[in-house]
Amino acid sequence: MSAAAAIPRAGISDRLLGPLLIAPVVVVLGAVIAYPLFAALALSLFAVDTLTLDAQWVGLGNFGELLGSDGRFWTALVVTLVWTAATLALQLVLGIAMALLLNRDIWMRSLARSLVLFPYFISTVVAVLVWRWLFNDFFGLINLALIGGGVIDAPVDWLGSMPNAFVSLVVVGAWKFFPFVVIAVLARLQSIPESLYEAARLDGAGVWARFRDVTLPQIGEVLGIVVLLRAIWDFKEFDLIFLLTGGGPIDATRTLPLIVYQEAFGLNRMGMAAAYAVSMMIVMLGFFAAYRAAVRGRA
Amino acid sequence: MSAIDLVGVRKQFGETQVVRGVDLAVPSGAFLSLLGPSGCGKTTLLRMLAGLETPSEGEIRIDGAVVNAVPPGARDIAMVFQSYALYPQMTVAQNIAYPLRKRGVPKGERAGRVAAVAEMLQLGPLLERKPRQLSGGQQQRVALGRALVREPRIFLLDEPLSNLDATLRSHMRAELIELHRRIGRTMVYVTHDQLEAMTMSTHIAVIDGGVVQQFGTPQQVYRRPVNRMVAGFIGTPAMAFVEGRVGEGGALTLAGTRVATVDAAPGATPVIGIRAEDVRLAEIGVPARVGLVEPIGHETLVRLHCDAGIVTARLPGDTAVQPGEQVHFTADAGRLHLFDPIGGERLTDPYQGNERDHG
Numbered sequence: 304m305s306a307a308a309a310i311p312r313a314g315i316s317d318r319l320l321g322p323l324l325i326a327p328v329v330v331v332l333g334a335v336i337a338y339p340l341f342a343a344l345a346l347s348l349f350a351v352d353t354l355t356l357d358a359q360w361v362g363l364g365n366f367g368e369l370l371g372s373d374g375r376f377w378t379a380l381v382v383t384l385v386w387t388a389a390t391l392a393l394q395l396v397l398g399i400a401m402a403l404l405l406n407r408d409i410w411m412r413s414l415a416r417s418l419v420l421f422p423y424f425i426s427t428v429v430a431v432l433v434w435r436w437l438f439n440d441f442f443g444l445i446n447l448a449l450i451g452g453g454v455i456d457a458p459v460d461w462l463g464s465m466p467n468a469f470v471s472l473v474v475v476g477a478w479k480f481f482p483f484v485v486i487a488v489l490a491r492l493q494s495i496p497e498s499l500y501e502a503a504r505l506d507g508a509g510v511w512a513r514f515r516d517v518t519l520p521q522i523g524e525v526l527g528i529v530v531l532l533r534a535i536w537d538f539k540e541f542d543l544i545f546l547l548t549g550g551g552p553i554d555a556t557r558t559l560p561l562i563v564y565q566e567a568f569g570l571n572r573m574g575m576a577a578a579y580a581v582s583m584m585i586v587m588l589g590f591f592a593a594y595r596a597a598v599r600g601r602a
Numbered sequence: 603m604s605a606i607d608l609v610g611v612r613k614q615f616g617e618t619q620v621v622r623g624v625d626l627a628v629p630s631g632a633f634l635s636l637l638g639p640s641g642c643g644k645t646t647l648l649r650m651l652a653g654l655e656t657p658s659e660g661e662i663r664i665d666g667a668v669v670n671a672v673p674p675g676a677r678d679i680a681m682v683f684q685s686y687a688l689y690p691q692m693t694v695a696q697n698i699a700y701p702l703r704k705r706g707v708p709k710g711e712r713a714g715r716v717a718a719v720a721e722m723l724q725l726g727p728l729l730e731r732k733p734r735q736l737s738g739g740q741q742q743r744v745a746l747g748r749a750l751v752r753e754p755r756i757f758l759l760d761e762p763l764s765n766l767d768a769t770l771r772s773h774m775r776a777e778l779i780e781l782h783r784r785i786g787r788t789m790v791y792v793t794h795d796q797l798e799a800m801t802m803s804t805h806i807a808v809i810d811g812g813v814v815q816q817f818g819t820p821q822q823v824y825r826r827p828v829n830r831m832v833a834g835f836i837g838t839p840a841m842a843f844v845e846g847r848v849g850e851g852g853a854l855t856l857a858g859t860r861v862a863t864v865d866a867a868p869g870a871t872p873v874i875g876i877r878a879e880d881v882r883l884a885e886i887g888v889p890a891r892v893g894l895v896e897p898i899g900h901e902t903l904v905r906l907h908c909d910a911g912i913v914t915a916r917l918p919g920d921t922a923v924q925p926g927e928q929v930h931f932t933a934d935a936g937r938l939h940l941f942d943p944i945g946g947e948r949l950t951d952p953y954q955g956n957e958r959d960h961g
């Protein structure tokens with residue numbers, strides 16, 4: 304009967320119980336989100352040696368160097384933005400097309416639905432290793448196939464020259480991450496009432512008009528979220544680029560996260576690395592604000 | 603000339619036969635109701651007319667031309683979906699204009715036609731709203747508007763009133779009748795509400811088990827149902843079925859009381875169908891005990907339990923009977939419906955003399 308009342312409370316009042324219950328979450332979030340954030344902000348104001356952790360207050364000096372002198376920041380920012388935009392666009396096109404295909408009654412649909420997720424689940428290291436083999440200019444399958452098919456007559460250097468390296472990077476990025484778009488869009492596609500398509504057919508809409516007037520408006524909201532999330536993730540993508548081109552040739556594919564790494568562990572300038580990281584955060588905040596404004600403007 | 607001809611139309615989904623050979627000729631300008639219990643294949647039939655489903659067998663003709671292979675958009679047909687299927691991101695005006703836009707009607711003309719339709723359906727003040735800002739009845743009018751604006755040859759309506767409350771429903775029913783009268787186009791209307799079918803249609807096709815059981819005017823279907831299924835489906839309260847017995851000289855008895863003379867062999871046991879409004883209480887007749895009494899104001903429905911089964915009587919509102927009371931009832935011989943006890947088909951005109959005055 305009074306089981307609830309019988310639970311021993313060890314003298315904890317209701318007012319204390321609530322805060323106590325959420326305390327573990329607060330502590331964990333504080334440790335993994337708030338602390339690194341403030342630590343990075345603080346670090347960016349010092350000149351810190353990665354190995355000795357000797358710190359010297361420099362104020363905004365790191366940022367001054369970053370924005371001025373050699374223009375590395377600006378070059379990398381442009382590379383990062385172009386990479387993000389290009390790979391995201393390709394992910395969207397591939398992802399939407401694949402979701403549309405998988406939403407139809409095709410042969411072996413459930414198998415195809417699982418297979419398409421493969422690139423997303425496979426570890427980046429493994430994926431990049433496989434792609435590097437494929438791209439290899441001596442024995443890579445891509446060169447062999449293109450030569451065999453008579454498209455080219457000498458092997459192409461896919462990763463070591465521009466613009467090939469950048470294109471390869473964008474393609475591998477799209478291949479790796481488009482399944483995310485597929486999952487999100489497919490889930491939404493399945494909830495679009497069939498009668499909308501039927502009404503459109505009766506109204507005289509062709510395939511393209513049905514996509515534009517029925518499908519696209521329905522998946523618009525989901526696409527907005529997908530674009531936001533993927534833009535953030537692509538913007539700060541590190542391992543794929545680091546492993547595939549390492550930022551090369553020279554610095555043609557060097558994005559901001561790669562510079563952060565280079566500063567921190569190549570040049571042992573932890574403070575400078577933090578300054579780059581904080582700058583990235585500011586850029587992303589700017590995009591996020593613009594995104595929010597755009598979404599609110601439409602609603 | 604008929605607007606729609608169905609010739610031997612069949613449809614199966616995998617192993618399931620849903621429509622099993624339908625032949626139907628719908629006259630031009632008719633308001634045809636497809637009436638039948640749930641799952642009998644009404645929607646499937648309508649979708650085949652629209653071109654959203656291809657018949658497994660048979661031919662569909664519109665104005666004489668076979669349209670089996672004609673895509674929905676090219677059939678000059680408009681359909682109002684049960685779910686309305688309005689485009690959620692478009693305003694009411696854009697929804698109504700959509701079929702015109704897809705058919706390349708110039709912008710100026712579009713606006714005029716949308717305005718005319720909006721006027722007819724009293725949608726004027728709602729034109730700039732989105733579908734989700736409308737009530738069910740308003741959405742339905744928009745769906746109707748989107749169908750009307752094109753002035754198609756044929757309108758298909760799939761239970762368009764089923765989501766509405768009783769008041770709005772009877773209001774929309776009247777509007778649809780009025781609309782049909784005004785534009786004079788052929789309309790095919792799916793419903794499982796027999797009252798709706800009776801009041802709105804010029805023609806009814808009663809469907810069961812994927813087959814047209816009867817096709818005719820509401821009066822024909824009501825007065826001369828061709829089988830027990832149709833008889834039981836049309837009319838409220840439902841027709842009562844009791845066992846009859848044919849004696850010497852064709853004397854048809856109900857619970858031992860002679861009710862008619864029929865042209866049948868002695869020993870036959872036809873099923874007698876009796877409509878509630880044909881039953882009267884009388885001094886002499888079939889003895890019965892009064893069961894449930896339902897006064898509904900201007901009339902009273904009384905269930906009469908006799909030896910052969912239960913008969914419902916529709917009596918004047920001031921009838922004073924009590925449950926449990928013993929009474930006698932009769933019905934005009936000419937108003938009895940006789941059905942085969944096994945197959946359920948109507949036994950042909952046992953009383954030709956009496957049939958005429960209400961056929």
Ligand SMILES: Nc1ncnc2c1ncn2[C@@H]1O[C@H](COP(=O)(O)OP(=O)(O)OP(=O)(O)O)[C@@H](O)[C@H]1O
Nearest residue numbers: 615618620638639640641642643644645646647794
């Ligand atoms: N695409 C389909 N695949 C398999 N079976 C189907 C399909 N469409 C309809 N059916 C079956 O066909 C039968 C008739 O369906 P239909 O929708 O035509 O019935 P209905 O008369 O419109 O019923 P209701 O009054 O409930 O709307 C049902 O048993 C249904 O399960």
Ligand SMILES: [Mg+2]
Nearest residue numbers: 644645646792
């Ligand atoms: Mg139906």
